[in-house]
C-alpha cells in the first residue's frame with residue numbers, strides 16, 4: 001500500500017503541465033544528500049487507497065492536467081493502479097524516480113519520467129551537468145533543457 005503526504009498543485013516539475021503532486025513515503029534508495037530524508041520511513045504518511053486517490057482527482061480535475069508521483073515504484077502494482085485511474089480522468093502521468101530506469105510494465109502507464117538518483121556534485125535537472133534525465137515517454141525526447 002502506498003503511503004503519501006498531502007498532495008500539492010505544482011507548476012514546474014512537469015513542463016507545460018499543471019500537476020497534482022504526491023510524495024510517496026518509504027523511498028529505499030538512500031541517496032547521499034537527499035533533501036527528503038524525513039519521508040524515508042515506510043510508516044510515515046497516510047495510506048493512499050484507490051478511492052481516496054480518485055476523490056482527489058475528482059476534486060482537482062478542472063484545475064490540473066497531470067499527476068506526478070515522487071517515488072512509489074517500490075509498490076509497483078499499487079502505483080500502476082493509480083496511474084491507470086489518472087488516465088481514466090484524462091490526466092497525464094509522471095514519475096520521479098531515483099532509479100536509472102523502470103520496468104516496461106510501469107513505463108507504459110507513464111507520459112513523463114524523471115530518472116537518476118540525487119547527486120549533490122552534479123545537481124538536479126536545472127544543471128546542464130546533471131546525471132538525471134527527464135523524458136517524454138512517448139517520443140523518448142529528453143526535456144532537461146526545459147528546466148534551465
Ligand code: SF4
Pocket residue numbers: 027028029030031034035036037071097098099117118
Ligand atoms: S530517490 Fe529521491 S527521495 Fe529517494 S533517497 Fe534519493 S533523493 Fe531521496
